[in-house]
Structure formats: structure tokens, C-alpha cells
Amino acid sequence: MLSKSTYLNRRLTLKTKLGGGLLLFLGNEESGMNYRDNVYSFRQDSTFLYYFGIDQASLTAVIDLDNDQEILFGDELTIDDIVWTGPKEAISEKAAKVGVTEVKPASALGSLLKDALSKGQTVHFLPPYRGEHYLKLQEWLHINPAEATQKASVSFIKAVVSMRSYKTEEEVAEIEKAVDTSVDMHLSFMRETRAGMTEKEIAGKLQSIAIGQGGDISYPIILTVNGEILHTHARDLAIRDGQMALCDAGAETAMHYCGDLTRTIPVGNAFTTIQKEMYQIVLDAQEAAIAACKPGILFKDVHKLASTKLVEGMKQMGVVKGDVAEAIEHDVHTLFFQCGLGHMMGLDVHDMENLGEQYVGYTDDLIKGTAFGWKSLRLGRALEPGFVLTVEPGLYLIPTLIDRWKAENKLAQFINYEKLELFRDFTGIRIEDNLLITETGNRLLGKELVKSVADVEGLRG
Amino acid sequence: MLSKSTYLNRRLTLKTKLGGGLLLFLGNEESGMNYRDNVYSFRQDSTFLYYFGIDQASLTAVIDLDNDQEILFGDELTIDDIVWTGPKEAISEKAAKVGVTEVKPASALGSLLKDALSKGQTVHFLPPYRGEHYLKLQEWLHINPAEATQKASVSFIKAVVSMRSYKTEEEVAEIEKAVDTSVDMHLSFMRETRAGMTEKEIAGKLQSIAIGQGGDISYPIILTVNGEILHTHARDLAIRDGQMALCDAGAETAMHYCGDLTRTIPVGNAFTTIQKEMYQIVLDAQEAAIAACKPGILFKDVHKLASTKLVEGMKQMGVVKGDVAEAIEHDVHTLFFQCGLGHMMGLDVHDMENLGEQYVGYTDDLIKGTAFGWKSLRLGRALEPGFVLTVEPGLYLIPTLIDRWKAENKLAQFINYEKLELFRDFTGIRIEDNLLITETGNRLLGKELVKSVADVEGLRG
Ligand SMILES: [Mn+2]
Ligand SMILES: [Mn+2]
Numbered sequence: 062m063l064s065k066s067t068y069l070n071r072r073l074t075l076k077t078k079l080g081g082g083l084l085l086f087l088g089n090e091e092s093g094m095n096y097r098d099n100v101y102s103f104r105q106d107s108t109f110l111y112y113f114g115i116d117q118a119s120l121t122a123v124i125d126l127d128n129d130q131e132i133l134f135g136d137e138l139t140i141d142d143i144v145w146t147g148p149k150e151a152i153s154e155k156a157a158k159v160g161v162t163e164v165k166p167a168s169a170l171g172s173l174l175k176d177a178l179s180k181g182q183t184v185h186f187l188p189p190y191r192g193e194h195y196l197k198l199q200e201w202l203h204i205n206p207a208e209a210t211q212k213a214s215v216s217f218i219k220a221v222v223s224m225r226s227y228k229t230e231e232e233v234a235e236i237e238k239a240v241d242t243s244v245d246m247h248l249s250f251m252r253e254t255r256a257g258m259t260e261k262e263i264a265g266k267l268q269s270i271a272i273g274q275g276g277d278i279s280y281p282i283i284l285t286v287n288g289e290i291l292h293t294h295a296r297d298l299a300i301r302d303g304q305m306a307l308c309d310a311g312a313e314t315a316m317h318y319c320g321d322l323t324r325t326i327p328v329g330n331a332f333t334t335i336q337k338e339m340y341q342i343v344l345d346a347q348e349a350a351i352a353a354c355k356p357g358i359l360f361k362d363v364h365k366l367a368s369t370k371l372v373e374g375m376k377q378m379g380v381v382k383g384d385v386a387e388a389i390e391h392d393v394h395t396l397f398f399q400c401g402l403g404h405m406m407g408l409d410v411h412d413m414e415n416l417g418e419q420y421v422g423y424t425d426d427l428i429k430g431t432a433f434g435w436k437s438l439r440l441g442r443a444l445e446p447g448f449v450l451t452v453e454p455g456l457y458l459i460p461t462l463i464d465r466w467k468a469e470n471k472l473a474q475f476i477n478y479e480k481l482e483l484f485r486d487f488t489g490i491r492i493e494d495n496l497l498i499t500e501t502g503n504r505l506l507g508k509e510l511v512k513s514v515a516d517v518e519g520l521r522g
Numbered sequence: 523m524l525s526k527s528t529y530l531n532r533r534l535t536l537k538t539k540l541g542g543g544l545l546l547f548l549g550n551e552e553s554g555m556n557y558r559d560n561v562y563s564f565r566q567d568s569t570f571l572y573y574f575g576i577d578q579a580s581l582t583a584v585i586d587l588d589n590d591q592e593i594l595f596g597d598e599l600t601i602d603d604i605v606w607t608g609p610k611e612a613i614s615e616k617a618a619k620v621g622v623t624e625v626k627p628a629s630a631l632g633s634l635l636k637d638a639l640s641k642g643q644t645v646h647f648l649p650p651y652r653g654e655h656y657l658k659l660q661e662w663l664h665i666n667p668a669e670a671t672q673k674a675s676v677s678f679i680k681a682v683v684s685m686r687s688y689k690t691e692e693e694v695a696e697i698e699k700a701v702d703t704s705v706d707m708h709l710s711f712m713r714e715t716r717a718g719m720t721e722k723e724i725a726g727k728l729q730s731i732a733i734g735q736g737g738d739i740s741y742p743i744i745l746t747v748n749g750e751i752l753h754t755h756a757r758d759l760a761i762r763d764g765q766m767a768l769c770d771a772g773a774e775t776a777m778h779y780c781g782d783l784t785r786t787i788p789v790g791n792a793f794t795t796i797q798k799e800m801y802q803i804v805l806d807a808q809e810a811a812i813a814a815c816k817p818g819i820l821f822k823d824v825h826k827l828a829s830t831k832l833v834e835g836m837k838q839m840g841v842v843k844g845d846v847a848e849a850i851e852h853d854v855h856t857l858f859f860q861c862g863l864g865h866m867m868g869l870d871v872h873d874m875e876n877l878g879e880q881y882v883g884y885t886d887d888l889i890k891g892t893a894f895g896w897k898s899l900r901l902g903r904a905l906e907p908g909f910v911l912t913v914e915p916g917l918y919l920i921p922t923l924i925d926r927w928k929a930e931n932k933l934a935q936f937i938n939y940e941k942l943e944l945f946r947d948f949t950g951i952r953i954e955d956n957l958l959i960t961e962t963g964n965r966l967l968g969k970e971l972v973k974s975v976a977d978v979e980g981l982r983g
Contacts, residue, residue, distance in 0.1 A: 090653075092553055094565040095778075095869075096876035097651045099741050101562045104555040143922045144860065147751035190558045192551075192653020196667055206657055265733030272726030275758045280560050290608035297736045297776070315758070317556075399605065408556075415557035461604045 062114045062316070063231055068159040071112050071224065072124065072131065078220040081126045082183035085174075085201075086112060088120035088135075090193045102277055107408035108187060108221055108416075110317055114159045120152070121170055121197075122161075127182060132163045134170040174201045185214035187221070190415045218416045225413055226405065226421070227447035233497055233506070235318040236407065236449055240495050240507025242274045242312035243320030247510055250284075250310070251520045256302045256328050260284045263308075264295035271312035279319035279410040283309035288325060288489030289457040291400055302329040305336055307491055311410060319410040321451050322510060323493035324517070331518050339456055340490055340514055342374030346454040347492045347512075350402060354444060354452065355502040361427070361441035364402040367454040368394035375456075379480045388475040395434030396466055396476065397458065403451040404439040406495055411439060412449075444498045449506065453493030458484050523575045523777070524692055529620040532573050532685065533585065533592065539681040542587045543644035546635075546662075547573060549581035549596075551654045563738055568869035569648060569682055569877075571778055575620045581613070582631055582658075583622075588643055593624045595631040635662045646675035648682070651876045679877045686874055687866065687882070688908035694958055694967070696779040697868065697910055701956050701968025703735045703773035704781030708971055711745075711771070712981045717763045717789050721745045724769075725756035732773035740780035740871040744770035749786060749950030750918040752861055763790040766797055768952055772871060780871040782912050783971060784954035785978070792979050800917055801951055801975055803835030807915040808953045808973075811863060815905060815913065816963040822888070822902035825863040828915040829855035836917075840941045849936040856895030857927055857937065858919065864912040865900040867956055872900060873910075905959045910967070914954030919945050 075084070088109045091100045105116050113122050113133065120135040135152045143149070153164045165173075177184055184202055188210050189195050195206040204212055228236065246267040254263055264284040271278045284295040288307030300306055306328050311321035325340065327333075332340060350367040354360075372394050375381040381388060388394070405412035405421060413421045422440040423429045430436055440450060463485060465471075467478050492512055496503045511517060536545070549570045552561045566577050574583050574594065581596040596613045604610070614625045638645055645663055649671050650656050656667040665673055689697065707728040715724055725745040732739045745756040749768030761767055767789050772782035786801065788794075793801060811828040815821075833855050836842040842849060849855075866873035866882060874882045883901040884890045891897055901911060924946055926932075928939050953973055957964045972978060 092562070093651050093876075094562075095568050095651075096872065098875065099871065101553070101555075102742065107556050140922070140926070144920055145751075145753045147748065147754065148922065190554050190556075192655075192657055194653075195657055196653055200667075206661075259734070259736075261736060262734035265730035268733065269726035269730035272729065273720070273723035275720075275722060281563065287608065290606075292606045293608065410560065411557065414559065459605055459608075461601070461609065465601070 065160045068114050075220055082185050083177050084124040085184055085186040086122040087194050091118045110408055111225055115155045131161050132165055133161050134165050134167050136167050185217040188213040218420050222420050228449050235314055235316055237506050239312050239314045239318045239320035243322045244508045244510045246270045246310050247322055247324050250308045251326055254306055257299050259297050259299050260295035261297055267310050276312050276314045279311045279313035289459050300328050304328045317408055319406055321406055321410050323453055323491045325490045326517055330521050337514055343454055343456055343490045343492050346370035350452050356446055357443055359443050364438055367402050368398055371398050380477055381475055382477055383475045391472055392434055393472055393475045397456045399434055401438035403453055406449050406451055446498050446500050448498040451493055451495055453491055455491030457489040458487040460485055526621045529575050536681055543646050544638050545585040546645055546647045547583040548655050552579045571869055572686055576616045592622050593626055594622050595626050595628050597628050646678035649674040679881050683874055683881050689910050696775055696777055698967050700773050700775045700779045700781035704783045705969045705971045707731045707771050708783055708785050711769045712787055715767055718760050720758050720760050721756035722758055728771050737773050737775045740772045740774035750920050761789050765789045778869055780867055782867055782871050784914055784952045786951045787978055791982050798975050804915055804917055804951045804953050807831035811913050817907055818904055820904050825899055828863050829859055832859050841938055842936055843938055844936045852933055853895055854933055854936045858917045860895055862899035864914055867910050867912055907959050907961050909959040912954055912956055914952055916952030918950040919948040921946055
């Protein structure tokens with residue numbers, strides 16, 4: 062939890078951004094796996110954490126702008142509960158620490174909202190993403206679940222995004238803690254990975270580091286020798302010499318700020334020649350992209366810059382031919398680089414993704430693309446001081462995609478399909494770091510984590 | 523996945539138990555933590571796994587008894603999806619492996635159920651436990667979420683319980699795999715725990731063992747120096763010499779069969795004298811309880827036997843006085859042993875808990891108790907060959923509860939409250955093993971995990 066004044070100030074600013082009505086903040090519930098009481102690790106809603114800071118299930122907060130009230134709804138433990146849970150800090154004590162003085166039982170919320178609706182107050186809520194959110198919105202506001210997302214308040218969303226996008230010093234410090242733990246996870250991966258281990262075994266080890274440092278993983282770990290598969294889980298598969306292992310893993314702190322790093326290493330002691338060349342292409346693209354990140358530049362253009370570097374590299378490899386700028390205009394890069402260069406990061410690893418990518422990563426004047434490749438770019442808008450984001454180019458050789466393009470002879474003026482066949486089973490490489498946009502440029506967050514070919518191989522000795 | 527004939531036979535048996543209507547099996551969805559796509563580790567519904575074996579999100583199955591049909595509903599990956607996920611086995615292929623030949627798109631389910639309702643077919647469903655279950659039942663069957671639990675089909679519940687309660691040889695083999703992994707977790711705990719480590723650090727390590735062996739934890743690990751707090755999470759708290767550490771942790775296999783073991787160890791090399799005496803009381807109670815488990819005995823009576831042993835021990839310690847049998851009739855044991863002696867275990871660690879404890883652990887003629895202590899006993903019914911269950915007595919010195927009883931001078935004829943004060947901060951001990959009821963008695967499952975004072979201290983050397 063941050064200081065009381067932080068939360069008071071955040072809510073004050075939010076209130077000035079929204080003229081009137083009632084703001085509804087749905088805290089998350091415990092979430093049962095295979096029955097109600099066998100729960101996943103609790104994760105509070107990030108916007109709830111941002112304005113109210115209380116990391117506990119079954120809370121709802123209301124800011125009534127028309128009547129200048131802030132109320133937290135939740136049930137205190139009974140003496141019977143305390144026998145099972147041990148003594149715990151009361152909700153009212155936690156509320157006091159974040160400057161909220163009014164705490165009411167959960168059952169009081171329904172009638173408050175009923176009153177508000179009957180008086181014609183607008184009730185603003187954010188887009189739901191858990192089943193329980195839909196059920197609550199239906200019960201309290203009579204919102205049909207099928208319409209809940211479209212009925213979310215755009216002014217509330219925009220106000221939240223306009224605040225959470227700019228990280229304060231204390232937030233950056235907490236994010237750096239998360240990145241530092243993420244670095245420790247990657248150091249373990251880079252030093253201790255050996256042929257014969259399974260992907261799951263390595264992933265489990267990395268998660269234990271995140272938990273051991275007081276938090277948890279900020280997203281499911283991607284740990285794979287098939288880095289070209291972008292949505293994948295660690296498998297019971299022994300990794301082998303000659304392969305590369307890609308690890309995309311990050312920690313979140315106890316306060317739920319996130320880190321998100323990726324490294325790709327040889328399973329053996331050293332990269333093969335071709336792995337080394339391809340790795341260097343990705344690293345050059347990443348370093349060029351990072352160097353370009355500064356206030357005012359469209360991240361969309363940084364994505365294009367990285368894509369250009371990747372295509373230049375693939376031209377060197379003989380796979381792309383013709384004019385590179387023209388190739389980029391034709392989206393040739395999407396054959397190797399199908400996803401986005403990066404995303405905002407904060408209390409969520411894809412920060413505020415639940416609020417809508419158009420609102421978070423774009424603006425009223427800059428609409429998110431719909432073409433293959435571009436539609437996966439979560440962040441396109443001009444960078445500003447205080448933004449924290451990832452830069453994560455990659456080269457992904459996807460047999461299914463190669464076959465499809467080849468069958469269509471797609472963009473054959475730019476692609477040497479015969480040469481491409483040699484890379485069919487190359488798999489994938491990604492390198493990802495986290496950075497803060499400063500007044501003049503940017504700063505890499507967290508402890509250093511090596512990434513040059515020589516340094517990576519140095520850790521594999 | 524087990525063999526095709528296993529699933530075919532299970533469904534055949536289920537069908538003979540239910541006369542008519544349509545059986546609806548809700549598979550689970552991916553579950554978002556802080557936004558939709560940042561998902562918890564997927565956990566399929568256990569009853570879905572039992573009859574259909576497919577460990578994949580967003581599936582629903584229907585058995586139409588009136589028209590003799592078995593249909594699986596779910597959407598195959600599109601070619602676009604395969605670019606992101608890599609090639610995967612089709613639902614229809616998985617369905618074939620469990621003997622289901624009819625697979626339809628998810629969108630076809632709504633109209634099928636609408637037809638069924640309009641024809642007056644009874645649609646049987648099981649009690650919901652995730653938000654999504656309520657939303658689906660509402661959308662497809664117009665069930666008000668507030669009424670969904672009470673509208674669940676009792677005949678369907680009883681039929682499922684009458685099958686899942688009896689573990690076959692192949693299920694027992696899979697449970698033993700889970701217990702073996704759980705033993706490995708506990709060996710790590712018992713050998714490697716050292717003063718100065720944090721509870722979270724140790725818990726993280728144990729989870730990595732479960733993941734590394736191809737599955738995951740079967741429930742959130744309890745790892746604490748406050749074993750008397752029954753609902754607790756590992757903390758960022760360094761453990762100290764002189765304390766005891768209690769670890770209640772189990773793995774589930776890739777097929778989702780569970781293990782559930784508890785051991786309590788000294789943080790230092792050896793128990794203190796008083797810890798040793800109290801530990802021995804719990805161990806004696808556990809061994810007496812295990813020896814009593816055989817077909818025909820009410821588990822309720824085994825719970826009473828264990829409670830008697832615990833009270834006898836506390837009498838030796840000078841805390842209980844008077845006639846032990848009489849003390850038990852007055853529930854004196856609930857001052858030290860507030861929870862149940864054990865529970866069924868299988869595809870769920872508390873097996874079938876989502877179907878209702880009355881149906882799983884009791885019978886039409888044996889109703890679950892409501893008094894303090896007894897209401898926490900999940901299993902009371904007569905044991906039968908094929909049941910797999912836990913036996914887990916403990917001694918829990920809960921300051922809040924002690925204060926409350928003392929203030930009321932409750933059962934003062936049996937309790938030496940002055941002496942009890944000496945144990946106020948003793949914390950708690952639990953010892954838990956998993957066993958299979960056989961034709962003649964029972965068999966402990968999994969590799970041996972030591973539990974005598976001497977053997978435990980031997981591992982702490
Ligand atoms: Mn990322
Ligand atoms: Mn148990």
C-alpha cells in the first residue's frame with residue numbers, strides 16, 4: 062500500500078475529471094478452480110488497487126460525485142471467522158489507511174444503487190472481465206450481460222487511462238522492484254537451463270523465485286523451444302542441445318506492479334552460426350527501437366522502425382529481396398514479426414488492457430489498425446514522459462504461415478520462397494526489456510540483464 | 523486421458539442410473555486474473571474430466587437420454603488461430619479418443635437446449651461454482667442465478683457421486699502418482715527448511731516441484747509457523763528456531779488426480795519436549811484412526827475415535843480433566859480439534875465438494891451435523907472398498923477460541939483453564955496421509971513419508 066495522501070490525491074484528481082454521477086469500482090472475488098473453496102491465488106482488480114489500495118476479496122467502492130461521498134462496501138470478519146483465519150486487520154482500518162472513512166456492509170450496496178438509479182443518477186462502471194462482474198452488474202444495475210461491455214462508461218475509462226498511464230516516482234520504484242525480481246528469474250533461466258530438463262521444470266523453478274520474493278508471476282510463463290508459437294504453455298518436453306529456449310517471464314510485487322522480460326538462449330553452450338546471425342538481427346532491431354523511444358514519437362513509428370530493421374536483416378539473410386521501405390509498406394515484415402513491438406506496463410502487465418486497447422494505446426485521432434500484424438500492436442500513440450512500456454521485437458518462423466503465404470505466392474516480389482524454406486524450422490527469437498519514458502528520452506528499468514551474443518553465451522559456459 | 527472404453531463405460535453406467543432427460547456437462551472456461559487474456563492456469567471441471575476426459579477450455583457436453591445422443595460442443599481452431607497457437611489436435615480427434623463421435627460448434631448448443639425445453643425435456647445440471655456457470659445456465663436455461671444451486675438436479679448429483687466415489691485400479695494408480703509427487707514436495711520441505719527462510723520462499727519451492735513433475739499444486743499450499751490458523755496463506759515471514767512449521771501441500775497429476783499430505787516439523791534440528799509430547803498425541807490419534815478405517819465403519823465414528831485419543835492426550839498433559847468419554851459427548855475436543863478428520867479425495871482434493879457435502883460425505887439416513895466441530899466434518903458415512911480419503915487429525919491452540927471459552931467458563935468441569943494458559947501460544951500440529959479402503963481394511967497410498975518423532979528429527983539433522 063502507498064501513502065494515504067497518494068490515494069486521496071488520486072481520487073481527488075479523478076473526481077475533477079468526471080463531472081457527476083456515481084463511480085462504481087468492482088473489486089474482485091476469490092475465484093474457485095474446481096469448487097468454490099479451492100481458490101486460485103487472489104488477484105485484486107488493478108483499478109481498484111490504484112484508487113483504493115486494498116488487496117482483499119469481496120469489496121466494492123463507490124464514489125458519489127453528486128453527493129460528495131466515498132464509501133467502501135464489504136463485510137468484516139465475525140468472531141466465528143477469526144477462529145479459522147486468525148485475527149486480521151479490519152476493513153475499516155485498511156480503509157482509514159487509504160483515506161476512506163465510510164465503510165458499510167456489502168448488503169447495503171444494492172439499495173444504495175437502487176436509490177441512485179431511481180433518482181436518475183448516472184452510474185459509471187468499467188468493462189467487466191470476470192463472470193462475477195457480469196453477475197453483479199446485472200443484479201445491481203439490471204445490465205444484460207450481453208450488453209455490459211458496450212454500456213461501460215467511456216468517460217470513466219478515459220479518466221482512469223489519463224491517470225494510470227503516467228507513472229509517478231513511487232510507482233516506477235515499485236515497477237523496478239518487479240523488474241529486478243524478473244531479472245533474477247531470467248538469470249536463473251540463463252545460467253541453469255540444461256539439455257534434458259523439461260520446459261515445465263524450468264518454468265516451475267522461475268515461478269518459485271517470483272513467489273519467494275514476496276509476489277508471484279505477473280502472467281503465465283512462456284518457456285519454450287518453439288518461440289515461434291506466440292500463445293504457448295511450458296510442456297513436459299525435454300529440451301535439447303542445438304535448440305534455442307525462449308523465456309518470456311515476469312514477476313509482480315506484493316503490491317502488484319509488474320515486470321515483463323524475454324530472453325532467448327542456446328540450450329547448449331553457444332548459438333549455432335545461423336542462430337547467432339538471426340539473434341543479432343533481433344537485438345539490433347531492439348536497440349534501434351529503444352534508442353528511438355522518447356516523448357512525441359508515435360510508438361507506431363517505433364514499431365515500423367523495428368520492423369524495418371528486421372526486414373533489413375532478413376534481406377541480409379537472403380530471404381527478403383527488393384526495396385526494404387517498399388517491402389514494409391506491403392507489410393512483408395508480418396511474415397516474421399506478426400505481433401506488436403510492445404505495450405504499456407504497470408499494475409497490469411498489459412496495462413489497463415481490460416479498459417480497451419483503443420483507449421489505452423491509441424487516441425481519438427489515432428485508431429488502431431485492423432490489418433494482420435498491425436491489429437496486434439497494443440500501443441501506437443505518441444509517447445509521453447511517465448509512460449512505462451515494453452520493447453520486444455522478435456523473429457518468428459511459423460510453418461503454417463509460411464505455407465499459407467507460399468501457397469498464395471504472396472508478395473513474391475519481396476520474398477525468396479526457396480531460401481525461406483531453409484528457415485522453416487528455425488523457430489523463434491524475442492528480446493524484451495522494460496523502459497520508462499523520461500523528459501528527454503528513456504531509461505531502462507531494473508537491474509541489468511545481459512543480451513549481447515557474447516554475454517549470453519558467457520552465462521551458458 | 524484414460525482409455526476410450528473407460529469413458530464409454532462410465533457414460534453407459536451413468537445413463538442406466540438416470541431414466542430420462544438431458545444431462546448438461548459444463549466444461550470450464552479460461553479464467554482471467556486482471557484482464558480477460560491474462561489467465562490463471564486452466565482447470566477443467568472434474569466431472570467433465572471424469573466422463574469426457576478432455577482437458578480444454580470452452581467445451582460443453584450433452585447426453586440426451588431420451589434420444590440416445592452424446593454431443594460435444596466447442597469451436598475448432600481456425601487457420602488464423604493456428605498461426606498463434608501452433609497446430610493442435612482437433613476437438614473431434616480428442617472426442618474420438620473418448621468415444622464421442624458427434625462434435626458441433628458452440629453456437630449450436632443454445633438452439634438444442636431451447637428445443638429440449640420446448641419439448642418438455644428435463645435438463646439436468648450440476649451445481650454451479652464459477653461465475654461463468656451461472657451466466658450459461660441463465661442464457662441457455664433461463665435459470666435465475668440466485669436459484670441456480672437449488673435447481674441443480676439431485677438425481678444427476680447422486681448418480682455422479684455413486685460413481686466417482688469408487689476409485690478403479692487405474693484411478694488409484696493415478697492418485698498414487700499424485701501422492702508420490704506430494705511426498706517429494708514434503709521431503710524437500712522436511713529436509714531443506716531452515717530458520718531464516720520465509721514461508722513464501724518454501725511454498726514457492728514446493729509448487730515448483732509439483733509443476734516440474736508435469737502437474738501443479740492441487741490446492742493453495744498451507745506453509746506456516748501458525749498451524750493453528752486453519753485458513754492461512756504463506757507469508758513473507760522468516761521462520762525461526764524453536765517454532766514448528768506445518769506444511770499442508772499436495773500435487774495433482776497432469777490428469778488432475780490429487781494428493782494431500784501434511785507434516786509438521788521443528789524449524790530447528792529437534793522438537794522441544796512439549797512439542798514432542800503434543801506431536802506424539804497427534805500421531806497416536808492418526809495411527810489409531812488409520813487402523814480403524816475399513817469397510818462398514820462410519821467415518822464419523824473414526825473421527826470420534828481420533829477425537830478421543832486427542833482428548834486422552836490432553837488429559838495426560840493436564841489440560842483436560844474428568845471422564846474422557848463424557849468429555850467427548852460434550853464436544854470438549856472441539857477446543858483443540860475444530861475441523862474434520864478427513865475427506866474424500868480424487869479428481870478434486872476435496873472430492874466432489876462442488877456437488878454438496880451432504881451428498882458426498884453423508885447419506886439420506888445420515889445427515890451432516892450442525893454443531894461446532896461436527897459441521898466441519900466433510901465425511902461421515904460408512905466406508906466402502908474403493909473410497910480414497912485423507913486422515914488428518916491435529917491439535918490447534920487458537921488464542922481467540924481459548925479466550926472465548928474461558929470467558930464463558932465453558933465446560934469447566936472438563937478443562938483446567940489455568941493449565942491451558944501454558945499452551946496458549948503453542949500453535950498447531952497436523953499429520954495427514956491418504957488411504958484407499960480395501961475389501962478388508964485400508965492401504966496407505968504413495969511412497970512412504972516418515973512421521974515418527976525420531977524419523978522426522980532424523981531428516982532435520
Ligand atoms: Mn510483453
Ligand atoms: Mn486434507
